[in-house]
Amino acid sequence: MSRSTRGDALLGASCPRPLDADRITLSHGAGAGASARLFEELLLPALDNPALASRHDGALLEPPELAGGRIAFTTDTFVVDPLVFPGGDIGSLAVHGTLNDLAMCGARPLALSCALVLEEGLPIERLRGLMASLGRAAHAAGVPIATGDTKVVERGKGDGLFVNTSGIGIVPAGREVGPARVRPGDAILVSGCVGRHGAAVLSVREGIAFESAIESDSAPLPDLVEALFAVGADVHCLRDPTRGGVGAVLHEIASAAGVEIELREASLPVDAAVASACELLGLDPLFLACEGRLLAFVPESESDAALASLRAHSLGRDAERIGRVSVGRPRVVVETRIGARRLLPFPAGDPLPRIC
Amino acid sequence: MSRSTRGDALLGASCPRPLDADRITLSHGAGAGASARLFEELLLPALDNPALASRHDGALLEPPELAGGRIAFTTDTFVVDPLVFPGGDIGSLAVHGTLNDLAMCGARPLALSCALVLEEGLPIERLRGLMASLGRAAHAAGVPIATGDTKVVERGKGDGLFVNTSGIGIVPAGREVGPARVRPGDAILVSGCVGRHGAAVLSVREGIAFESAIESDSAPLPDLVEALFAVGADVHCLRDPTRGGVGAVLHEIASAAGVEIELREASLPVDAAVASACELLGLDPLFLACEGRLLAFVPESESDAALASLRAHSLGRDAERIGRVSVGRPRVVVETRIGARRLLPFPAGDPLPRIC
Numbered sequence: 001m002s003r004s005t006r007g008d009a010l011l012g013a014s015c016p017r018p019l020d021a022d023r024i025t026l027s028h029g030a031g032a033g034a035s036a037r038l039f040e041e042l043l044l045p046a047l048d049n050p051a052l053a054s055r056h057d058g059a060l061l062e063p064p065e066l067a068g069g070r071i072a073f074t075t076d077t078f079v080v081d082p083l084v085f086p087g088g089d090i091g092s093l094a095v096h097g098t099l100n101d102l103a104m105c106g107a108r109p110l111a112l113s114c115a116l117v118l119e120e121g122l123p124i125e126r127l128r129g130l131m132a133s134l135g136r137a138a139h140a141a142g143v144p145i146a147t148g149d150t151k152v153v154e155r156g157k158g159d160g161l162f163v164n165t166s167g168i169g170i171v172p173a174g175r176e177v178g179p180a181r182v183r184p185g186d187a188i189l190v191s192g193c194v195g196r197h198g199a200a201v202l203s204v205r206e207g208i209a210f211e212s213a214i215e216s217d218s219a220p221l222p223d224l225v226e227a228l229f230a231v232g233a234d235v236h237c238l239r240d241p242t243r244g245g246v247g248a249v250l251h252e253i254a255s256a257a258g259v260e261i262e263l264r265e266a267s268l269p270v271d272a273a274v275a276s277a278c279e280l281l282g283l284d285p286l287f288l289a290c291e292g293r294l295l296a297f298v299p300e301s302e303s304d305a306a307l308a309s310l311r312a313h314s315l316g317r318d319a320e321r322i323g324r325v326s327v328g329r330p331r332v333v334v335e336t337r338i339g340a341r342r343l344l345p346f347p348a349g350d351p352l353p354r355i356c
Numbered sequence: 357m358s359r360s361t362r363g364d365a366l367l368g369a370s371c372p373r374p375l376d377a378d379r380i381t382l383s384h385g386a387g388a389g390a391s392a393r394l395f396e397e398l399l400l401p402a403l404d405n406p407a408l409a410s411r412h413d414g415a416l417l418e419p420p421e422l423a424g425g426r427i428a429f430t431t432d433t434f435v436v437d438p439l440v441f442p443g444g445d446i447g448s449l450a451v452h453g454t455l456n457d458l459a460m461c462g463a464r465p466l467a468l469s470c471a472l473v474l475e476e477g478l479p480i481e482r483l484r485g486l487m488a489s490l491g492r493a494a495h496a497a498g499v500p501i502a503t504g505d506t507k508v509v510e511r512g513k514g515d516g517l518f519v520n521t522s523g524i525g526i527v528p529a530g531r532e533v534g535p536a537r538v539r540p541g542d543a544i545l546v547s548g549c550v551g552r553h554g555a556a557v558l559s560v561r562e563g564i565a566f567e568s569a570i571e572s573d574s575a576p577l578p579d580l581v582e583a584l585f586a587v588g589a590d591v592h593c594l595r596d597p598t599r600g601g602v603g604a605v606l607h608e609i610a611s612a613a614g615v616e617i618e619l620r621e622a623s624l625p626v627d628a629a630v631a632s633a634c635e636l637l638g639l640d641p642l643f644l645a646c647e648g649r650l651l652a653f654v655p656e657s658e659s660d661a662a663l664a665s666l667r668a669h670s671l672g673r674d675a676e677r678i679g680r681v682s683v684g685r686p687r688v689v690v691e692t693r694i695g696a697r698r699l700l701p702f703p704a705g706d707p708l709p710r711i712c
Binding site (some may be wrong): 021022023024025026027028029030035038039042043045047048049050051052059061063071073074075076077078079104110111113114115116117118119120121122123124127128131132134135138143145146147148149150152153155157158159162164165168170185300345353354 | 377378379380381382383384385386391394395397398401403404405406407408414415417419427429430431432433434435440458466467469470471472473474475476477479480481484485487488490491494500501502503504505506507508510512513515518520522524526608709710
C-alpha cells in the first residue's frame with residue numbers, strides 16, 4: 001500500500017465490514033474501520049474480560065485493598081514515521097499520548113513506563129536526543145518514567161525506534177467519565193483546532209512545504225481536564241481524537257452509547273494552514289489525528305461554563321461547541337456549511353499509517 | 357552480528373565498559389553488559405527519577421489517595437524469535453514475563469495491558485493463535501488483559517509480531533522486597549532447573565534436535581511467591597533470571613547491594629538435556645534465560661523453611677540452595693565442582709539475542 005494514501009479511501013464503506021483479509025494490512029492499524037474489526041472479531045474474543053470490553057482509552061480498576069480509589073491503566077505503542085516532525089518527536093509524543101489517555105479516563109497521572117524496541121544500527125546520538133525529549137516531556141508534566149525495558153532487533157526487523165508507554169493514574173472519587181454516560185442533550189466541545197498533528201507528520205513525510213509550517217498540536221492534556229472539573233462540570237465523556245481524528249471518535253461514541261451525534265461543520269475549528277494542506281492532499285480535517293485536543297461531552301446546561309473553562313487555559317483557547325447528542329440511530333450526521341445534512345462515512349481504509 | 361553467537365562472547369570483559377559504540381548493536385538488548393551501560397549512561401540520565409533509579413524489575417508507587425497500599429508497575433516488550441518455541445509462544449511468554457516481574461516486586465497482579473506491533477503481511481490465523489495463547493495464559497493466571505493497543509508497520513519494518521505487556525499489582529502491607537534488603541548471611545535459593553527457556557529457543561533457532569526435546573520453563577510465578585510468603589519467610593529479594601540468566605542477576609544484585617555473592621556450581625540444578633545442549637553449543641547454563649524460575653534471597657535461618665515451601669509447589673519441585681551472600685567487594689565468586697574458586701565474568705557480549 002502506498003504511504004501517500006489519499007482521502008478518497010475515507011469514503012469507502014459507510015459501516016464496518018467483516019474481517020475478511022487473511023493477512024494483516026496497514027489499514028488494521030489505522031484506528032478505525034479494519035482496526036475496529038480486528039479488535040471486535042479477533043482480539044476481544046481472545047482476551048475477553050469486562051475491562052477490555054468497555055472500549056475506553058484505558059481500564060479502570062478497583063482493587064479491594066485500596067478502598068475507594070480507582071486506578072486508571074492505559075497503554076500505547078508509538079511507531080510514528082518520521083521519528084521527528086514539526087512540533088515534536090516520538091519521545092514527546094509517547095509521553096503526551098499516554099498522559100492524554102489517562103486524562104480521558106478522568107485520571108490524574110501517577111507514573112509512566114517506557115519500553116523501547118531499537119533497531120540495530122540506530123545512531124546512539126539520535127536515541128540520546130529522542131530520550132532527552134521524552135524525559136523533558138515527562139518532567140514538564142510532572143510525571144515520572146517509573147519503569148522501563150529495552151529490546152534490540154536486527155537491522156531490517158524494526159524501524160529505528162518504537163516506544164511503548166503505559167500509564168497509571170488515580171481517578172478521584174466521584175468522577176465517572178466514559179461513553180456509557182453520553183446521552184441525548186449533551187453538548188460536544190472540542191478544545192482547539194483539529195488535525196494539526198496529522199497534517200504536520202504528513203507534510204514531512206510527503207516532503208511538502210506549506211506557506212506557514214504546520215506544527216503538531218502534541219501536548220499533555222491532564223491540566224486542561226483538571227480545569228474542566230475545577231468549574232464543577234458534570235463531564236460525561238472525554239476523548240482525545242488521535243488516529244482517525246474527530247470523525248472516528250464520534251463514530252465510536254455514537255456506537256458505544258447508542259445515540260445519534262450531530263456535528264456542525266462550520267463550528268469545527270481548523271487552522272488555515274491545515275485547511276490548505278487538506279485541500280491540496282484531498283484529506284478531510286475531520287479524520288486527521290490530533291495529539292493535544294480533547295472532545296468533551298457535557299450536559300447542554302453546563303456547556304457555557306465548561307467552554308469558558310477550556311478557553312481560559314492556554315491549551316484550550318480555540319475551544320468550540322461543535323455539536324450535540326440526540327435520540328436516534330447510532331450514526332453521525334453532519335450539518336454542512338450550506339445547511340445540508342449528510343451522514344459522516346465510517347473511515348474504512350487507511351487514512352494515514354504510522355501517524356503515532 | 358551472527359545469530360549464533362557462541363559462549364566465548366561471555367568471557368569477553370569482566371566488568372562493564374563505557375558506551376563506546378556510535379550505533380545500537382544487538383548486544384545493547386542482551387540484558388547485561390552493553391545493555392547495562394545503555395541504561396546507566398543514556399537512559400537513566402534522560403529519564404532520571406527515584407523510581408527508575410531503584411533498578412528493580414518494576415516500580416513501587418504510593419499515591420497519597422490510596423493510604424497504605426503500594427502499586428507495583430512494570431513493563432516488558434517481547435520480540436522473541438521464533439514466535440513459537442517448545443513449551444510456549446510469544447503470547448504465553450508475554451503474560452508470564454510481566455506477571456513474573458510483578459511477582460518479583462512482591463506484588464499480587466491486578467491487571468495486564470497488551471500492545472501489539474504487527475508487521476504488514478502477518479497471517480491473521482497466526483495472530484489469532486498467538487492471541488488465543490496469550491488470552492489462555494492470562495485466564496489461567498486469573499489476571500485480566502484490561503487495556504490494549506494495536507499498531508501496524510510496513511512489511512520489512514517489523515518482524516511479524518512484537519508484544520508489549522505492562523502490568524500493575526498490589527504489594528500487601530509489610531512486604532519489602534528489593535536489592536537494597538540483600539545482606540551478608542542471606543541464603544540464595546533457585547526455584548528449579550535453569551536455562552531451559554534459552555536452550556529451547558536456541559534449539560529451534562539453530563535447528564538442533566536434542567535426544568530429549570527441551571521445553572521452555574515459561575510459567576507464571578505469582579502463586580509460587582505467595583507460597584513463599586505464606587510460610588512467613590522474611591524474603592529480602594526476589595528476581596527472575598531472564599535475559600542474561602542467573603549469572604547476570606547475581607552480578608546485578610552484588611552491584612546494587614554492595615555485597616559479594618558466593619555461588620556453588622555443584623548445587624545449580626540443570627536438566628541433563630540442557631547441560632548437553634550447552635556443551636554442544638559452548639554455552640554456560642548460568643547465562644541462559646529462564647522464564648519460570650525465581651531467585652530468592654532469604655536469611656540463612658529461614659532458608660530451610662523457604663526451600664521446603666518452594667519444593668511443595670509444582671513450579672518449585674527442583675528448588676535448591678545455590679549460594680550465599682557475604683561481606684566483600686561487589687562481585688560473584690563461583691566455587692567450582694572441584695572446589696576451586698573463580699570470579700564469574702560479567703557477560704559483556706550478546707549471548708542470545710531476542711530470547712524474550
